[in-house]
Amino acid sequence: MKLRFLFLIPLVLAATAADALADITLAPLFRDGAVLQRDQPIVVWGVAAAAERVEVKFKNQTTSVIAGADGRWRVTLKPEKASATGAELVATGANSVRVREVLVGEVWLCSGQSNMAFLLRNATDAERELAAADYPLIRHFKLPTVLADKPAFDVAAGWVSCTPATAGTFSAVSYFFARELHQKLKVPIGIVNSSWGGTQIESWMSEATLKANPVGKEIAARWQQTLAEHPEKMKTHATRVEKWKNDGEKAKAAGKTFARNAPKAPEGPGSRWQPSAIYNAMIAPLVPYAMTGVLWYQGETNAQRHAEYGSLFVDMIKQWRTEFAQPLPFYFVQLANYEAGGGTKGDVWAYLRESQTKALTLPSTGMAVTIDIGETKDIHPRNKLDVAKRLALHARKQVYHENIETDGPLFSAAKREGKAMRVTFTHAAGLKLAAAKGDGRVAFEVAGEDKKFVPAEARVDGYSLVVSAPGVAAPVAVRYAWRNSPDARLFNGDGLPAAPFRSDNW
Numbered sequence: 211m212k213l214r215f216l217f218l219i220p221l222v223l224a225a226t227a228a229d230a231l232a233d234i235t236l237a238p239l240f241r242d243g244a245v246l247q248r249d250q251p252i253v254v255w256g257v258a259a260a261a262e263r264v265e266v267k268f269k270n271q272t273t274s275v276i277a278g279a280d281g282r283w284r285v286t287l288k289p290e291k292a293s294a295t296g297a298e299l300v301a302t303g304a305n306s307v308r309v310r311e312v313l314v315g316e317v318w319l320c321s322g323q324s325n326m327a328f329l330l331r332n333a334t335d336a337e338r339e340l341a342a343a344d345y346p347l348i349r350h351f352k353l354p355t356v357l358a359d360k361p362a363f364d365v366a367a368g369w370v371s372c373t374p375a376t377a378g379t380f381s382a383v384s385y386f387f388a389r390e391l392h393q394k395l396k397v398p399i400g401i402v403n404s405s406w407g408g409t410q411i412e413s414w415m416s417e418a419t420l421k422a423n424p425v426g427k428e429i430a431a432r433w434q435q436t437l438a439e440h441p442e443k444m445k446t447h448a449t450r451v452e453k454w455k456n457d458g459e460k461a462k463a464a465g466k467t468f469a470r471n472a473p474k475a476p477e478g479p480g481s482r483w484q485p486s487a488i489y490n491a492m493i494a495p496l497v498p499y500a501m502t503g504v505l506w507y508q509g510e511t512n513a514q515r516h517a518e519y520g521s522l523f524v525d526m527i528k529q530w531r532t533e534f535a536q537p538l539p540f541y542f543v544q545l546a547n548y549e550a551g552g553g554t555k556g557d558v559w560a561y562l563r564e565s566q567t568k569a570l571t572l573p574s575t576g577m578a579v580t581i582d583i584g585e586t587k588d589i590h591p592r593n594k595l596d597v598a599k600r601l602a603l604h605a606r607k608q609v610y611h612e613n614i615e616t617d618g619p620l621f622s623a624a625k626r627e628g629k630a631m632r633v634t635f636t637h638a639a640g641l642k643l644a645a646a647k648g649d650g651r652v653a654f655e656v657a658g659e660d661k662k663f664v665p666a667e668a669r670v671d672g673y674s675l676v677v678s679a680p681g682v683a684a685p686v687a688v689r690y691a692w693r694n695s696p697d698a699r700l701f702n703g704d705g706l707p708a709a710p711f712r713s714d715n716w
Contacts, residue, residue: 640703
């Protein structure tokens with residue numbers, strides 16, 4: 211019988227083991243329909259009464275441990291091979307807890323802000339995709355969007371099996387990624403979806419990691435300023451809301467359509483912008499569940515402070531790997547093309563994309579370039595299938611050892627040749643240029659010693675590119691796609707887009 215819905219009555223959030231009752235409580239991912247990571251030691255943990263003996267059974271394995279003075283306990287089972295046959299995991303002490311329909315396969319943590327949270331029912335061709343989404347061996351665990359001042363133990367969530375009736379509430383990126391792997395590997399896939407729209411990277415990092423970062427003090431000071439300014443901002447907000455209501459009533463009385471959205475409340479106490487608060491509530495309870503790796507789609511909310519992002523991103527990856535005690539391959543989405551407005555100054559998304567690339571200095575990382583598949587006027591592009599496929603390329607090569615190309619052309623070097631700049635790349639086999647869109651967006655630019663960039667033309671010459679502009683006789687720098695919403699024209703023979711680049715550091 212196919213498993214359709216998997217629910218468990220949620221447990222009360224507990225910041226520490228001491229808050230738990232004497233009965234055995236398992237960590238939140240150990241619930242009906244769970245997917246355990248194959249071929250890795252399986253860490254099972256929870257809380258019980260102090261000094262209580264806890265026995266854990268799964269398949270042919272049995273092990274036990276004595277809970278500590280704080281009630282915490284933890285055991286490690288030997289690795290298991292992939293299995294699509296549901297089994298029971300049982301923890302026994304003063305009481306017994308049975309976790310039913312447990313599978314063994316690949317588990318991926320999918321995290322970030324709204325483009326990761328973006329639902330499959332809102333994606334391109336959603337109706338067709340949902341009708342075909344009958345994959346009971348793909349399981350989705352969506353964490354609620356909550357905050358905590360200290361690392362939490364529990365979350366109110368459960369595993370859901372993928373069916374046409376349930377898949378609409380799955381993260382679109384994670385669903386398409388999971389489907390890609392499931393179809394190739396033929397094993398169960400578990401998606402742990404911990405995402406929240408409009409969030410900043412500092413909210414996803416631990417307090418200790420932030421304090422150790424060079425911009426940690428600035429982040430803490432900025433948050434304190436946000437709290438101090440909040441009461442006055444709320445007064446202004448109340449005035450704006452009242453005006454919005456009055457404008458709506460006037461429009462209705464005049465028989466006119468009123469479609470203006472209500473003013474957004476300012477961030478403040480209890481806000482998703484609180485440093486470390488999302489990490490505490492939505493990542494800490496998952497540690498140290500065995501997983502294959504992480505998918506990350508975030509950065510939009512940090513674009514105005516792009517200079518901070520590179521070191522924060524690197525430190526967050528290191529922190530998560532340390533806490534999970536796993537190498538955790540980490541694949542992320544570079545921000546898509548979008549004409550950022552709402553007071554955004556300059557081409558900050560171009561610089562944020564550059565900061566994202568700092569993570570590629572770490573081992574077992576990969577970047578999905580998406581400047582060719584976004585929507586200029588929509589921060590939430592609906593094409594999540596190609597995003598997921600590009601993320602999956604990295605997993606398929608690095609984790610599952612397929613001999614495939616993972617990246618489009620990546621900038622290697624630029625050198626002046628007469629009135630042009632010659633640019634060389636890696637991943638450049640079959641280098642090609644698409645026709646210009648003709649909508650005014652810029653692809654290539656060059657500058658001379660005056661540091662003034664002007665639009666340029668490019669031609670392919672083997673594995674390199676020759677870029678020039680009539681008005682720049684002695685170019686010294688070249689840029690490609692260095693705009694919020696550039697004209698993405700450069701690809702390799704596998705159809706993968708070149709990542710934005712610049713040869714200067716101005």
